[in-house]
Amino acid sequence: MGKSLASVASVLLLWASLGSLSGPAAADITFPLPFFTHEQVHRATVDLGPWKGYTVRFRTVRPGETLGRIAREHLGSFKRWKEIGALNSLDPNAIPSGTEILLPPVNAPLSPGTGPDPKRPDAREWWDFFVLRGPTDGLVRHRPGKPLPTGAADVRLVAVRHDKTAEVLKRVADDPAGAIVALDALAPTAAAWLARSEVLARHVTVKNEDPVHTVERHWRVTALAGGRIELEKTFERRLGRDGREATAPAPPQPPPQPIGSDPVPEHAGPPARWDLVLVFLALLAAIGIAVVHAQRSRRRPSDPTSSTASA
Amino acid sequence: MSSRDLPSPVPVAATGFTFVFVFVFVVAAALAAVLFPLATYALTLAVFGLVHVVVELRYVDRRFSSRVPWRLGTTLLLVLGAIVLVRLLGLAAMLGREPQAALELGLVGALVLLVLPVLRRVGGLRALVGLALLGLLVFGALRAPLPTLVLFAVLHNLTPVGFLADALEGRARRRALLLCALVFGLVPLGIASGLPARALAGWSVAGFSLPDAGRLDANLGVFVPSFWQGGVRAVDLFSAAVYLQCLHYAVVIHVLPRLAPGPETKDAGTTNAERIPWPAPRAFAVGLAGVAAVSFAAFFLAFSDARAVYGLFALAHAWIEIPVLLLALAVRPGG
Numbered sequence: 347m348g349k350s351l352a353s354v355a356s357v358l359l360l361w362a363s364l365g366s367l368s369g370p371a372a373a374d375i376t377f378p379l380p381f382f383t384h385e386q387v388h389r390a391t392v393d394l395g396p397w398k399g400y401t402v403r404f405r406t407v408r409p410g411e412t413l414g415r416i417a418r419e420h421l422g423s424f425k426r427w428k429e430i431g432a433l434n435s436l437d438p439n440a441i442p443s444g445t446e447i448l449l450p451p452v453n454a455p456l457s458p459g460t461g462p463d464p465k466r467p468d469a470r471e472w473w474d475f476f477v478l479r480g481p482t483d484g485l486v487r488h489r490p491g492k493p494l495p496t497g498a499a500d501v502r503l504v505a506v507r508h509d510k511t512a513e514v515l516k517r518v519a520d521d522p523a524g525a526i527v528a529l530d531a532l533a534p535t536a537a538a539w540l541a542r543s544e545v546l547a548r549h550v551t552v553k554n555e556d557p558v559h560t561v562e563r564h565w566r567v568t569a570l571a572g573g574r575i576e577l578e579k580t581f582e583r584r585l586g587r588d589g590r591e592a593t594a595p596a597p598p599q600p601p602p603q604p605i606g607s608d609p610v611p612e613h614a615g616p617p618a619r620w621d622l623v624l625v626f627l628a629l630l631a632a633i634g635i636a637v638v639h640a641q642r643s644r645r646r647p648s649d650p651t652s653s654t655a656s657a
Numbered sequence: 658m659s660s661r662d663l664p665s666p667v668p669v670a671a672t673g674f675t676f677v678f679v680f681v682f683v684v685a686a687a688l689a690a691v692l693f694p695l696a697t698y699a700l701t702l703a704v705f706g707l708v709h710v711v712v713e714l715r716y717v718d719r720r721f722s723s724r725v726p727w728r729l730g731t732t733l734l735l736v737l738g739a740i741v742l743v744r745l746l747g748l749a750a751m752l753g754r755e756p757q758a759a760l761e762l763g764l765v766g767a768l769v770l771l772v773l774p775v776l777r778r779v780g781g782l783r784a785l786v787g788l789a790l791l792g793l794l795v796f797g798a799l800r801a802p803l804p805t806l807v808l809f810a811v812l813h814n815l816t817p818v819g820f821l822a823d824a825l826e827g828r829a830r831r832r833a834l835l836l837c838a839l840v841f842g843l844v845p846l847g848i849a850s851g852l853p854a855r856a857l858a859g860w861s862v863a864g865f866s867l868p869d870a871g872r873l874d875a876n877l878g879v880f881v882p883s884f885w886q887g888g889v890r891a892v893d894l895f896s897a898a899v900y901l902q903c904l905h906y907a908v909v910i911h912v913l914p915r916l917a918p919g920p921e922t923k924d925a926g927t928t929n930a931e932r933i934p935w936p937a938p939r940a941f942a943v944g945l946a947g948v949a950a951v952s953f954a955a956f957f958l959a960f961s962d963a964r965a966v967y968g969l970f971a972l973a974h975a976w977i978e979i980p981v982l983l984l985a986l987a988v989r990p991g992g
Contacts, residue, residue, distance in 0.1 A: 618750035622962055626745070626969045640934040 409443040416447070682907060683840050690900035691853045694892060698879070698899045699870040703956030705906040706967050708949050710974045713909045715935050717974070720824065720917040721981050722932045724988045730932075732771055737977055740764045744969055758802035765809075765976050766794040772980040772987075779987040787983050804882035811880055813975045814901035815841055816982065817908035823985040824916040840904060849897040869960035 407416070413427035421429070430447060431438050441447075689697040722730070740761055747757035769791045776787040797805025818837045825833050847853065870876065873892065880898035881891050936944060955963035 619748050619962075619965065622965050623745050623748050626748075626966050629966070629970075637933060640936070644934045 407441055407443050407445045407447060411441075411443070413438045413441065679836065679840065683844060683904070686903035686907075687844055687848060687853065687900050688857075690896045690903065691848060691857055694896045694899050695870060695873045695876060696867070697903065698876065698895075699867040699956070699960065701899075701903055701906055702964070702967070703867060703953045703960075704949050705910060706956075707952040707970065708945050709906045709909045710967075710971050711945065711948060712914060713978075714974050715933070715941075716820065716909070716913040716917050717978060717981055718933050718935070720820070721985060724984055725981070729771060729775075733768060733977065733980055736764055736767050736771065737973055740976055741969060741973060744972055748965060748969075755802055758806050759798045761972075762794050762798035762802055762805055765979060766791055766798065768976060768980045769794065769983065772983045775987050776983060783983075783986045786986065790979070790983070804884070807878070807880060807882050809975075811898050811901065813978070814898070814905040816978050817841075817905060817913065819978075819982045819985065820913060820916070821908075823982070841901065845897040845901050848900055849893050851893040854893055854896065867957055867960055869956075869958065871960070 413430050414424045417427040417430055418424045427438065725733070743752065743757055743760045743764065746752040747754060752760070769787060773784070773787050773791070776784045794805070797808070818834070818841055821833045821837060822830065873895075877891055877895050881894050885891055885894060935941060952963070952967070955966075
């Protein structure tokens with residue numbers, strides 16, 4: 347049934363087998379998303395804020411390791427242990443082994459008050475994010491070639507470094523129906539963990555085991571509230587078989603225009619709304635007529651007796 | 658007689674019941690703003706938005722028209738007309754949002770400039786306040802017009818505090834301002850800190866709202882500048898501003914009319930002059946109910962369109978209050 351994949355006109359996702367993919371412990375990341383609460387989202391947002399547009403990685407602390415050692419190993423400088431400590435809100439003197447910690451980007455040292463410049467293409471490292479549903483252990487220990495467990499409630503986010511995506515694609519297990527959640531549906535959940543980051547979601551349509559085209563969707567996290575996350579799609583592009591862009595990116599739709607004491611949001615290019623202008627002018631005219639009429643009727647004495655009396 | 662010796666324009670009797678009522682209302686508004694920020698924003702705007710504009714304009718007319726010289730008042734109205742025109746040009750897509758906002762702020766600066774001579778005559782701190790406001794407007798128009806508009810949208814919700822400070826005197830004034838510091842200051846700061854949202858996590862229905870209101874993030878720009886919209890505090894800031902909006906509506910609709918009764922009131926010394934012939938109280942109340950119903954229907958059917966038209970009326974009442982409050986600082990009733 348190697349061709350089972352071929353019979354699926356559109357396969358959304360893939361499976362990243364963590365340990366087997368990239369060797370070093372801090373390469374690809376995975377972490378459970380059982381139920382993300384406001385608190386969890388909040389923390390994730392706070393922690394990742396300075397690295398907007400950057401990739402952060404996870405690393406499991408091994409016995410006897412210190413933050414300084416981890417910093418030297420992954421960030422190139424012992425001194426950057428403070429960044430790891432700040433990012434993870436850790437007490438450097440008491441880190442239990444087995445703790446999963448976030449690592450800041452290598453090329454973006456944390457300096458208070460200033461984030462890295464996300465426009466620097468050389469400083470950006472794209473990762474693809476996929477959401478998987480299944481029991482935690484099954485997912486972590488999953489090996490390619492075996493079916494993914496289905497029916498469990500746990501949800502995991504798996505991030506694969508962009509340049510590894512093709513490799514991961516080849517490792518897609520048997521039909522993962524039920525085990526891998528459609529990215530469209532859960533991209534917001536995935537993004538919760540990278541709040542304030544730009545999320546690249548990637549759909550790959552596969553036909554005859556051959557990627558036909560890829561749709562890249564870039565999302566920007568815009569709001570977090572009560573355990574929910576709101577995303578805004580910044581742009582979408584379709585890549586052909588050759589990896590070149592097939593269609594022009596869709597421009598984002600401007601949000602509605604708030605007004606008056608509720609001023610305009612900062613998006614450019616609203617369409618002309620002459621209909622609303624006319625409605626306003628008509629209402630204004632009606633109010634004007636009513637006021638003039640009221641003024642006239644007030645000046646006009648309605649009751650000669652009372653007029654005389656007041657005079 | 659100095660302005661401090663002036664009697665309160667209305668007898669103010671704050672009873673224990675009043676404080677209980679305020680407490681219950683503040684708690685309810687804060688809970689609603691934290692748990693259902695979008696729904697609270699959209700529903701209160703739909704029902705009370707236009708109503709509060711009308712009531713606030715009537716208050717301004719009754720309370721301040723006698724203090725604004727006719728020529729100055731006419732000039733202020735002309736500038737206000739220009740602001741509405743600028744907003745109309747924006748709606749017709751003949752002006753980009755950034756230049757529209759800059760022009761609007763510039764014209765509001767002109768409104769402040771017009772009352773500056775009056776403030777200068779009074780001198781001292783009042784003139785400095787006017788100058789500082791003018792500086793803020795000019796700086797905002799030149800450097801960051803859209804965030805400045807957002808800032809003023811939030812600050813507008815505090816105008817009832819100024820009105821209360823103007824209308825009350827003595828002990829009543831001190832008590833009112835103390836209460837305002839709490840409900841208009843501390844409570845929204847608490848909401849903005851995010852602590853209530855975290856304490857109530859799991860109860861929130863952030864996306865619940867009017868059918869056409871869109872998503873929460875599409876509405877954040879109303880009260881949150883774009884550079885904060887992706888941040889952790891975005892929704893908390895929005896909730897705080899929504900809470901302030903609730904309070905603003907409540908004070909404008911419920912309290913202000915009691916501070917500036919119309920000519921129909923028999924109590925000597927409490928009546929206020931008015932330039933616009935407002936309907937009699939009963940007709941006015943019926944009219945307001947009609948306005949609320951029509952407004953709600955419009956917002957329910959086409960939220961963003963209704964908001965655009967509402968905003969054209971709302972901006973008139975929001976911007977005119979800036980020179981009016983500055984004048985209130987300088988000229989006391991009968992002064």
